[in-house]
Amino acid sequence: MRILLFRADGVIQPWVDEFAAVMPQVETVVWREGEPHAPCDYAVLWAPTPALLEQLAHVKAVFLMGAGVDALLRFGGALPDVPIIRLGDAGMGMQMAEYVAHAVLRYFRRFDEYEQLARRNEWKPLPAFDKREFAVGVMGMGKLALPVIDTLRHFGFPVRAWSRSHKQLDGVACFAGAQQLDDFLRGARVLVCMLPLTADTARLLDRQRLSLLAQGACLINVSRGAIVDEHDLLALVRSGHVAGATLDVFAGEPLPAGHPFWQEPRISITPHISALTLRPEAVRQIAAKIEALEQGQPVDDVVDRNRGY
DSSP states (O other), rough: EEEEEEEETTOOOOHHHHHHOOOTSSEEOOOOSSSSSOSEEEEESSSGGGGGHHHHHTTTTTEEEOOHHHHHHHHHGGSSSSOOOOOOOOHHHHHHHHHHHHHHHHHTHHHHHHHHHHHHHOOOOOOOGGGGGOOOEEEETTTTTHHHHHHHHHOOOOEEESSSSSSOOOOOOESSSGGGGHHHHHOOOEEOOOOOTTTTTHHHHHTHTTTTTTTEEEEOOSSOOOGOHHHHHHHHHHHHHEEEEEOOOOSSSSSSOOOGGGOOOOOOEESSSSSOOOOHHHHHHHHHOOOOTTTTTSSBBBOOOOTTT
């Protein structure tokens, strides 16, 4: 068996070594543009280039090195008709839960405001928020969102969740579909975006929808930057309607040096690190799915191209 490997950032040798440890019987082939390559059985990649698409027509399935699929689906009809399988949790859900819990607690305990007061040398205790009125709304109810929801419930926050189709979680106020989106947004004191980027979710959180949040609400985005209209968000932060935002993802990455987000103290920026791919867990998961496919068994996390995730 031959597995083709590719990463746009060129950091591929650690993946070669990991596959050699987990699947020693398999030959790995690092794809490089312009070099001849014999057909491979499977492809494992991240952010492919257009030149790679022809090679994918010969594989049984394409595995992604992460949970997001937009970097591949952007090729649309140019993609060969083979199954695309995204990475499941593989340790990312807990990282997301840690990141989101830290950001929510920072706003709930008003640490963001205390940071500003400290910079002005002000000793000023602030009134505590009532947790019963500090509802956290999570957009998305997939594998990575469930540990986030569980963690927020552990801390005693009222949790609301919204998804494309109806789902039910004990102890969570669940909303679904476009018809319930406005009601979901109106009840959130903190909004956590964990949606995949699709044609339906691009710029979903614009001025109109973000304005539905209560005065002084906060936004946390750990999914894809293009889901949020950055211009509208900045205007709402500057007006005070949105008290603050913690952003790990952006429409353009790396975030350009001249972007106004850098100069806005109420916007906290991290460089797309809320959930890093844990390579050993990822390779073990991919290896198990390849083994299942070779035995004719179904696997999880197959991408629905019509839905975009």
